Amino acid sequence: MLPEKLRSVSVDLNNDASLLIDIPDALCERDKVKFTVHTKTTLSSFQKPEFSVPRQHEDFIWLHDTLVETEDYAGLIIPPAPPKPDFESPREKMHKLGEGEATMTKEEYTKMKQELEAEYLAVFKKTVQVHEVFLQRLSSHPVLSKDRNFQIFLEYDQDLSVRRKNAKEMFGGFFKNMVKSADEVLIAGVKEVDDFFEQEKTFLLDYFSKIKEATAKAEKMTRSHKNIADDYIRLSATLNSLSAEESTNYYIIKFCLKLFQNFLRVCLKKVEGRVASDEELKLTELLRYYMRDIQAAKDLLYRRARALADYENSNKALDKARLKGKDVSQAEEHQKRCLQKFDTLSESGKKELTNFKARRVVAFRKNLVEMAELEVKHAKNNMTLLQGCIELLSGN
Amino acid sequence: MSCDAPTHCFIRIIEISLPFCRFFLQIEEEEGGDSFDIHISVSDPEKVGDGMNAYMAYKVTTKTSVALFRQRDFSVKRRFSDFLGLHSKLASKYLHIGYIVPPAPEKSIVGMTKVKVGKEDQSSNEFVERRRSALERYLMRTVKHPILLKDPDVLQFLESSELPRAVNTQALSSAGILRMVNKAAEAVNKMTIKMNESDAWFEEKQQHFENLDAQLRKLHASVECLVCHRKELSVNTAQFAKSAAMLGNSEDHTALSRALSQLAEVEEKIDQLHQDQANADFYLFSELLGDYVRLISAVKGVFDQRMKTWQKWQDSQMLLQKKREAEAKLQFTNKPDKLQQTKDEIKELEGRVQQGERDFEQISKTIRKEVSRFEKDRVKDFKMSIVKYLESLVQTQQQLIKYWEAFLPEAKAIS
Numbered sequence: 001m002l003p004e005k006l007r008s009v010s011v012d013l014n015n016d017a018s019l020l021i022d023i024p025d026a027l028c029e030r031d032k033v034k035f036t037v038h039t040k041t042t043l044s045s046f047q048k049p050e051f052s053v054p055r056q057h058e059d060f061i062w063l064h065d066t067l068v069e070t071e072d073y074a075g076l077i078i079p080p081a082p083p084k085p086d087f088e089s090p091r092e093k094m095h096k097l098g099e100g101e102a103t104m105t106k107e108e109y110t111k112m113k114q115e116l117e118a119e120y121l122a123v124f125k126k127t128v129q130v131h132e133v134f135l136q137r138l139s140s141h142p143v144l145s146k147d148r149n150f151q152i153f154l155e156y157d158q159d160l161s162v163r164r165k166n167a168k169e170m171f172g173g174f175f176k177n178m179v180k181s182a183d184e185v186l187i188a189g190v191k192e193v194d195d196f197f198e199q200e201k202t203f204l205l206d207y208f209s210k211i212k213e214a215t216a217k218a219e220k221m222t223r224s225h226k227n228i229a230d231d232y233i234r235l236s237a238t239l240n241s242l243s244a245e246e247s248t249n250y251y252i253i254k255f256c257l258k259l260f261q262n263f264l265r266v267c268l269k270k271v272e273g274r275v276a277s278d279e280e281l282k283l284t285e286l287l288r289y290y291m292r293d294i295q296a297a298k299d300l301l302y303r304r305a306r307a308l309a310d311y312e313n314s315n316k317a318l319d320k321a322r323l324k325g326k327d328v329s330q331a332e333e334h335q336k337r338c339l340q341k342f343d344t345l346s347e348s349g350k351k352e353l354t355n356f357k358a359r360r361v362v363a364f365r366k367n368l369v370e371m372a373e374l375e376v377k378h379a380k381n382n383m384t385l386l387q388g389c390i391e392l393l394s395g396n
Numbered sequence: 397m398s399c400d401a402p403t404h405c406f407i408r409i410i411e412i413s414l415p416f417c418r419f420f421l422q423i424e425e426e427e428g429g430d431s432f433d434i435h436i437s438v439s440d441p442e443k444v445g446d447g448m449n450a451y452m453a454y455k456v457t458t459k460t461s462v463a464l465f466r467q468r469d470f471s472v473k474r475r476f477s478d479f480l481g482l483h484s485k486l487a488s489k490y491l492h493i494g495y496i497v498p499p500a501p502e503k504s505i506v507g508m509t510k511v512k513v514g515k516e517d518q519s520s521n522e523f524v525e526r527r528r529s530a531l532e533r534y535l536m537r538t539v540k541h542p543i544l545l546k547d548p549d550v551l552q553f554l555e556s557s558e559l560p561r562a563v564n565t566q567a568l569s570s571a572g573i574l575r576m577v578n579k580a581a582e583a584v585n586k587m588t589i590k591m592n593e594s595d596a597w598f599e600e601k602q603q604h605f606e607n608l609d610a611q612l613r614k615l616h617a618s619v620e621c622l623v624c625h626r627k628e629l630s631v632n633t634a635q636f637a638k639s640a641a642m643l644g645n646s647e648d649h650t651a652l653s654r655a656l657s658q659l660a661e662v663e664e665k666i667d668q669l670h671q672d673q674a675n676a677d678f679y680l681f682s683e684l685l686g687d688y689v690r691l692i693s694a695v696k697g698v699f700d701q702r703m704k705t706w707q708k709w710q711d712s713q714m715l716l717q718k719k720r721e722a723e724a725k726l727q728f729t730n731k732p733d734k735l736q737q738t739k740d741e742i743k744e745l746e747g748r749v750q751q752g753e754r755d756f757e758q759i760s761k762t763i764r765k766e767v768s769r770f771e772k773d774r775v776k777d778f779k780m781s782i783v784k785y786l787e788s789l790v791q792t793q794q795q796l797i798k799y800w801e802a803f804l805p806e807a808k809a810i811s
Contacts, residue, residue: 203648210639210646217636224629231622238618242611245604260782268789361649365810368655372804379796386790393783 018042019139021154023132024052028124032056033085035131039154045146046155053157057084060131062164063153067144074303074341075348076144077356079137080292085127090119108237115233122277126285133289194346200353201301208294215287222284225276232272236264263389271382275375282371290360297356304345311338434460434539436554438532441524443511444475450512451475452524454531458554464546466555476503478559479531485549486538491694492701493755494762496770497544498537499690501530529679533687540773595760601767602699609692616685623677630670637663651810658806662799669792676788684781688774695770702759709752716745 018041025036038052064081067073094116101109135154138144153160192198243257314335321331440455457471483500490497507523539545539554553559637660644656719742726735 199648203646207643207646210643214636214639214643217632217639221629221632221636224625224632227625228622228629231618231625235615235618235622238611238615242608242615245607245611257778257782260786263786357649361652361810364652364655365807368659368807368810369804372800372807375800376797376804379793379800383790383793383797386786386793390783390786390790393779393786 016140019145021132021135021139023128023135026124026128028087028120031087033124033127035128037135037154045151048155051155051157053154055153055160057082057131058164059153059160060134062160063149064134066149067138067147068299070147073144073147074307075300075345075352076141077293077296077300077352078144079134079141080289080296082127082130082134083292085123087120087123090116090123093119104237105241107240108234111233111237115230118273126281130285130289196350196353197301197304197346204294204298204301208291208298211287211291211294215284215291218279218284218287222276222280225272225279229268229273229276232264232268236261239264259389259392263385268382271378271385275378278371278374278378282367282374286363286367290363293356293360297353300349300352304342304349307338307342307345311335311342314338434458434462434545436532436535436539438528438535441528448509448512451477452508452511452527454528456535456554462545464551470555472554472557472559474553474559476501476508476527476531477561478553479534481559481561482538482549482553483534486544486547489547489549490544491697492705494698494701494759494766495541495543496691496694496698496766498534498541499694500534501527526683529683530687533683537687537691541769597764598699598702598760602696605692605695605699609689609696612685612689612692616682616689619677619682619685623674623682626670626674626677630667630674633663633667633670637661637667649810655806655810658803662803665799666796669795673788673792676785680781680785680788684777688777691770695767698763698766702756702763705752705756705759709749709756712745712748712752716742716749719745 020040022038023035024038027034033056035055035057036052037055038050039046040050042049061081064078067078097109097112097116104112138147138150144150192201239257239261243261246257314331314337318328318331318335321328435458437457437459438454439457442453442455444451444453453473453475455471456474457469458465459469461468479500480503483497486497504523504527507520507527510520511524535554538550544550640656640663641660644653644660647653647656719738723735723738723742726738
């Protein structure tokens with residue numbers, strides 16, 4: 001059981017009591033993570049009011065891809081797929097620890113092992129959160145929450161892997177591949193008549209590159225914080241050995257070293273570690289998430305640009321048909337359909353993008369405020385402990 | 397164990413440390429002892445000359461009320477080789493009789509060449525600062541030694557405006573001296589006669605310093621790692637600040653844009669904090685450990701000198717024994733001149749044996765005193781450095797609180 005619920009980078013989710021989703025539990029089996037998806041609902045479209053199913057990461061990807069490939073949702077921002085659980089970093093460290101076991105004392109080894117287990121747990125919690133947010137974005141969307149595949153995902157109590165294979169064969173990932181190689185030139189090059197979309201396009205393209213850069217830099221910064229927290233553990237372990245060596249004739253130095261060592265281990269490591277992980281959650285995760293979300297918004301723009309291109313092509317085809325005097329009604333039908341598709345996309349796109357901006361601003365505000373508050377809290381904690389230590393050492 | 401309440405954390409630390417608290421009184425008594433009122437500072441590094449013959453001149457200022465000195469406040473200009481020269485003189489006078497002479501800072505060909513060549517960049521400035529600080533610590537340690545303080549070479553070094561240039565500083569570097577000392581140690585190891593250590597104190601202390609050496613080296617390596625990572629954090633924070641500023645410029649929501657720019661400013665200030673903390677990590681922690689690793693080599697050297705002294709005494713004794721045997725043999729031959737010569741030699745050797753024994757006892761006595769003084773100083777040094785280091789951390793935390801509290805209203809203003 002996960003003891004603590006992490007607050008998500010997205011807000012206003014899971015508020016509608018008609019469909020409440022969460023991931024209360026997850027198991028880590030070697031490389032695979034098994035999530036328990038729990039649903040509580042008052043909707044009659046479901047068979048039961050409350051139920052849970054086990055799901056793997058690949059099931060989430062399947063769900064995301066089927067939504068992307070659904071034509072009807074072309075005018076919506078599809079919530080970004082959760083990234084694959086990445087235990088590479090703690091696994092590598094665990095491996096290095098195993099290799100270096102001979103060179104450290106038993107106490108050092110146990111301490112480092114504990115720290116690594118905590119890191120595993122942190123990665124674990126993060127991946128659960130990001131998968132949960134994905135589902136909650138869907139459940140709180142007026143259109144997507146009603147999707148048939150979403151319902152299957154939540155309810156179907158058998159293994160989804162068979163469905164996943166079939167789906168691949170059906171769609172062949174055609175549209176997804178198109179979207180994946182979203183041609184920014186196409187988006188940029190399309191002649192825009194609508195001011196709103198013109199502004200959005202300029203903004204999103206620029207913002208995406210900036211947020212991508214900021215995410216990368218934030219990741220590096222967070223990693224440095226973690227390195228320092230790890231250094232403090234190593235230091236405290238070495239100080240421990242040093243204080244054990246000190247002659248009992250000079251208790252004072254033993255005392256000082258022991259105090260210093262405890263301070264490093266208990267306070268600095270914990271607090272610096274907390275600073276690192278809070279910074280990661282509030283800042284780095286926030287940036288990472290919205291980078292992916294903006295990609296999803298760009299995908300929407302792309303689909304709309306495609307629709308516009310199709311409409312323009314259908315116009316040309318209609319003109320050609322009229323000139324030739326052949327298949328005119330066919331061409332007229334095609335053109336009408338293209339226009340309709342384009343208009344639908346534009347209308348829903350506008351709504352989606354406006355909501356998106358509001359959502360983004362609220363999320364940034366929440367996370368920046370929380371991060372600042374946590375930084376202050378940690379620094380104050382640190383200071384109290386430090387001053388206490390100094391008083392003790394100065395013999396006051 | 398939850399660390400959310402700072403008081404809980406703190407109580408836990410006290411619980412662990414309480415058994416040691418009562419021994420505080422012991423050190424308080426000992427601290428009230430000798431206080432040499434002397435303070436030396438090394439400052440104002442100035443480049444003299446050009447090209448490869450250039451050198452750095454440092455101002456050495458002494459402030460003291462000790463009667464040995466002619467004035468209370470005075471300064472002189474010295475260069476690095478002068479310090480090496482001082483150390484070599486002191487080492488040659490005092491090491492072999494058991495005094496722990498503080499080692500001089502290391503030479504650095506690479507570092508000095510950059511300075512000579514005239515590179516006015518950050519790394520050569522850092523090098524000069526690092527050297528200046530090391531020279532200051534070296535002098536302070538030297539004058540804190542009650543015997544060394546009275547030495548005429550030390551007085552001359554601190555007081556006289558002109559100092560004869562130390563020649564052949566190749567051999568005079570403290571590394572060179574230590575090499576000589578360690579050669580003595582090797583010679584000792586090669587001796588076939590194992591010294592019968594009748595005094596367990598020496599064996600115990602030697603083992604203690606061996607262990608201490610190993611631990612301090614390990615600690616030093618860990619701290620160097622911390623300094624490196626802290627510098628990395630500073631660089632990464634600065635880079636993030638720039639990217640946050642650019643993101644703020646790109647953001648079209650006005651209040652969020654402003655908040656992001658403010659975030660960038662905060663992170664820039666924090667970058668500076670990290671740099672300052674990295675300096676503290678380095679000067680208060682890392683350099684201290686480096687100094688003590690070298691000091692302990694000097695301590696080990698002194699123990700080896702004692703072995704050498706013992707060996708000398710034993711050698712004289714063996715020679716005396718041989719001469720006595722030779723004398724006994726000569727009694728039965730008719731060689732009065734040779735007999736007399738041998739008798740004279742025996743007389744001389746008896747004197748040498750007695751001197752050898754006296755030397756050995758003296759050096760043993762001196763080392764006991766020296767080790768006790770050294771350990772007391774080390775304890776004070778470590779304690780003071782730990783406190784200073786913790787205070788540097790307090791400074792950082794105070795600034796962090798200030799910066800983030802200033803940012804909070806900006807973040808809350810986003811709507």
